[in-house]
Amino acid sequence: MGKKLIIGSPGTGKTTMLLNLVEQKMREGVSPNRIAFVSFTRAAVNEAMTRARARFGTAKKDHPWFRTLHSTAYRLLDVTPADLMTADDYELIGEALGIDFTANSGRHDTLPRPRDGDRVLFVQSLARSRAVSLQEQHKITAPDLPWARVSNAARTIDKYRHDKDLYDYQDMIDCCRAPLPVDVAIIDEAQDLTTSQWDFVDAITAQVPAVYYAGDSDQAVYEWSGADVGRFLSLDADIEALPVSYRLPRNIWRVAVKQAERIAERYPHDWAPRAEGGVVRHEAGVSSIDFTAPGSWLVLVRNRYLLDGVAKNLRAAGVLYEGAVKRAHIRAINAWERLRCGETITPDQEESMRAFLRSGRRPDKDEPWMSALGAIANSDRSYYRKLLRNGVKPSDTPKVRLSTIHQSKGAEADHVVVLTDMARRTFDGYKHSPSAEHRVWYVAITRARESLHVVRPTADHSYRLAL
Numbered sequence: 001m002g003k004k005l006i007i008g009s010p011g012t013g014k015t016t017m018l019l020n021l022v023e024q025k026m027r028e029g030v031s032p033n034r035i036a037f038v039s040f041t042r043a044a045v046n047e048a049m050t051r052a053r054a055r056f057g058t059a060k061k062d063h064p065w066f067r068t069l070h071s072t073a074y075r076l077l078d079v080t081p082a083d084l085m086t087a088d089d090y091e092l093i094g095e096a097l098g099i100d101f102t103a104n105s106g107r108h109d110t111l112p113r114p115r116d117g118d119r120v121l122f123v124q125s126l127a128r129s130r131a132v133s134l135q136e137q138h139k140i141t142a143p144d145l146p147w148a149r150v151s152n153a154a155r156t157i158d159k160y161r162h163d164k165d166l167y168d169y170q171d172m173i174d175c176c177r178a179p180l181p182v183d184v185a186i187i188d189e190a191q192d193l194t195t196s197q198w199d200f201v202d203a204i205t206a207q208v209p210a211v212y213y214a215g216d217s218d219q220a221v222y223e224w225s226g227a228d229v230g231r232f233l234s235l236d237a238d239i240e241a242l243p244v245s246y247r248l249p250r251n252i253w254r255v256a257v258k259q260a261e262r263i264a265e266r267y268p269h270d271w272a273p274r275a276e277g278g279v280v281r282h283e284a285g286v287s288s289i290d291f292t293a294p295g296s297w298l299v300l301v302r303n304r305y306l307l308d309g310v311a312k313n314l315r316a317a318g319v320l321y322e323g324a325v326k327r328a329h330i331r332a333i334n335a336w337e338r339l340r341c342g343e344t345i346t347p348d349q350e351e352s353m354r355a356f357l358r359s360g361r362r363p364d365k366d367e368p369w370m371s372a373l374g375a376i377a378n379s380d381r382s383y384y385r386k387l388l389r390n391g392v393k394p395s396d397t398p399k400v401r402l403s404t405i406h407q408s409k410g411a412e413a414d415h416v417v418v419l420t421d422m423a424r425r426t427f428d429g430y431k432h433s434p435s436a437e438h439r440v441w442y443v444a445i446t447r448a449r450e451s452l453h454v455v456r457p458t459a460d461h462s463y464r465l466a467l
Contacts, residue, residue, distance in 0.1 A: 003237035005190075006214040009271045010256070010446035011247025011412070014214055015044075018186055019051055021212065025184050032058055036065035036180055036208075038072050038201070039188035043410070045071075048188070065182055069197055073172035076180070076204065085161060085168045090117065093160055097153050119145060120153040128170050129194035129226035170196070177203040184210045190235075191215035194226035213237060217266045219443050221406055223436045224429075233265055241269035247412055249278025252452050256445050258466035262438040279451035280467060286313040286417065289453055292390075295414030297400040300444045302422040302463070307402050310419065314400065318386030321400035325384070329376055330395050332356045336369040405444045416448035419455045420462045427461035441465060 008014030022035055037052075039045045049066045052058065067075065090101040094117050101117035119142050127137035138150050161168060167175070173196050185205045187193075190213040193201065205211045213235060220229045248256060253273030260266065283289055291297055291314075299310055299321075314321050335345050335353035345353070358374040370381060384394045401413070418441075422430070430437040441463055445452060454465055 003211045003213070003235070005235050005237040005239045005267075006212060007239065007241040007267055007269050008214055008216055009242065009245055009269070010216075010219070010443075011245040011449075012242035012271060013246060014188075014242060015048060015051065017242060018188065018212070018214055019048065019055060021186065022052060022184075023055065025210075026056070030183050032056070032062045033064050034181075034183045035063070036067075036072070036182040036185040037063070037188065038065070038067055038069060038185065040069065040192040041189065042068050044188055065180070069193075069200065070169050070172055072180070072204070073176040073200065076178040077167075077172060077176050079167060079172065083165075083167055085166050089160065089164070089166065093117075093153075093157055097156055099153060116145065116149070117153070120150055121157075123150060124154045124157065125170055126226050128174065129196045130228070131195045131199075173197055173200045176200060179207045180204040182208055184208070184212070186212045186214065188214045191217050191220035191229060191232045192222045192227045193231065195228040195231065198228055198231045211237075218260045218263060218439060219409065219446075221409060221436075221440050221443055223433070229265065233267065239267065239269075241267075241271060243270070244272050244274075246274060247449050248273045248446060249276040249450065250274065251278040251280050252445065252448050253278075255280055255452065255465070255467055256442060259438065259442045259445055262434075262466060263442070264435045266435075276450075278448070281451065281453050282467075283417070283453045283455045285458075286310055286419070286455060287317055289417060291317075291319045291400055293415060293451075295399070295450060297415045297417065298408060298411060298413035298447055299400065299402045299417040299419070300405050300408055300447070301402075301419045302405055302440070303426055304404050305423070306419055306421055307404070310402055314402075315383045315386075318383070318390045318392070319400060320387055320392050320394070320396060320398045321402055322398045323402070324398065325394045326380070328352065328355065329373075329380065329384075332373055332376070333369045334395065336372060340365050340369075405440050408447055409443055412447050412449055414448075414450045415453065416444070416451070417453040417455060418444050418465070420457045420465065421459040422461050422463055424461055430463070437463065 006014065006017065008017070018037070022037070025035055026032060037045065037048050039048070045066055045068050049060065049063060052063060052066065053060065065072070094100050099117040099120070100115045101121070102115060123137050123141050124134060126141060127134045130137065134151065134154055135147065138145070138147055142150065161171070185208045187201055215232060217229060217233055220227055220232065223229060245253060250273045286299070301307055301310065311321070311324070315324065331349070331352040332355060335349035338345050338349070339353070356373040356375040364372065370385065387394055403411070445465070454467065
């Protein structure tokens with residue numbers, strides 16, 4: 001049977017196709033416990049597991065090799081929790097070195113971020129996953145940290161793990177070379193594998209009769225964290241490209257195709273859009289967009305700090321978005337309104353309500369919550385008033401989501417808004433590695449099911465989409 005690469009462009013039904021493949025193998029007599037579905041993320045594995053169980057009427061135990069990369073290594077190595085590094089271990093190392101790690105403290109809200117310990121671990125992990133020297137990775141990732149500090153910390157961490165005979169997550173990938181006991185292996189999101197993960201996958205599937213890789217080089221956006229796109233592009237395998245996107249309408253698909261043609265290193269392939277036309281529109285700013293249009297909205301930025309400006313615009317316009325309304329406020333408001341309507345509320349509901357009554361104030365049931373719950377900040381109450389004037393309750397389910405482009409991978413929405421501004425450091429990286437940046441914006445474009453709104457840049461550094 002050999003090896004096969006399945007290229008899944010955005011919205012072409014890759015997961016469905018892979019489950020069809022599982023079903024086909026089961027019809028051919030392959031037991032589900034002899035089929036592996038290995039993916040880069042837990043979310044992808046959980047989706048595949050859920051859909052497989054629903055389709056085949058199987059239990060989770062029937063699919064023992066539907067796992068993430070690290071979980072697969074964990075099982076093959078027969079590791080136990082006692083064999084793994086813990087927060088307590090990093091706390092001991094931190095005390096010895098005089099540095100701090102996020103994992104070893106409950107004071108997450110008071111300590112500065114990112115901490116030196118976290119940064120050392122990140123540099124060390126990237127160096128190991130990319131199979132480069134620690135010093136080379138340090139120059140790229142954290143040149144502001146003194147090299148002596150980084151190298152000493154890395155040596156101490158390595159010695160501690162060795163002396164205690166403990167694994168960290170990267171160790172499991174580096175050490176595991178046991179054969180995967182299956183007849184069929186599906187490696188999903190293969191474009192995101194790091195160099196060390198490719199070595200791991202090659203080793204554990206060396207004796208597997210049929211290996212299927214699934215992914216899309218155009219959506220490889222994790223090179224910054226070690227993804228080895230070159231290994232994906234050099235696969236010695238038969239290639240099949242899924243032919244039709246069920247997500248992208250024709251006009252947005254055209255933009256996506258133009259964008260993909262900018263990418264220098266890729267698997268060229270043909271695929272078609274949905275029959276509908278779709279809308280591509282330039283926007284002067286976020287405030288000029290009508291978010292009342294039916295359907296879901298996804299607002300995408302290249303760098304996280306840009307989300308603050310988006311949120312400020314949406315609050316000023318009275319647009320409800322995910323995370324805009326504090327849950328504690330909703331609980332208090334709901335409790336107050338129940339009380340006003342003569343309903344009985346629970347002690348917990350009363351406590352939630354009283355937390356936002358002005359100090360020393362006795363509640364008057366005739367007051368609307370907006371004035372009664374005076375301890376809710378003025379800025380929040382002003383925002384909630386705008387929502388209500390727009391016919392939206394603060395307790396309604398938001399249809400607008402804000403995200404960075406990287407966090408949106410795998411997501412989709414009816415309407416997608418893309419801000420093309422970027423940080424100076426990102427822009428400098430773009431000049432150094434244009435294809436990597438072209439892929440990021442390709443992912444942004446291809447989240448849209450009905451309309452794509454491209455906001456004009458406001459900063460000196462921005463990306464020009466191929467519209």
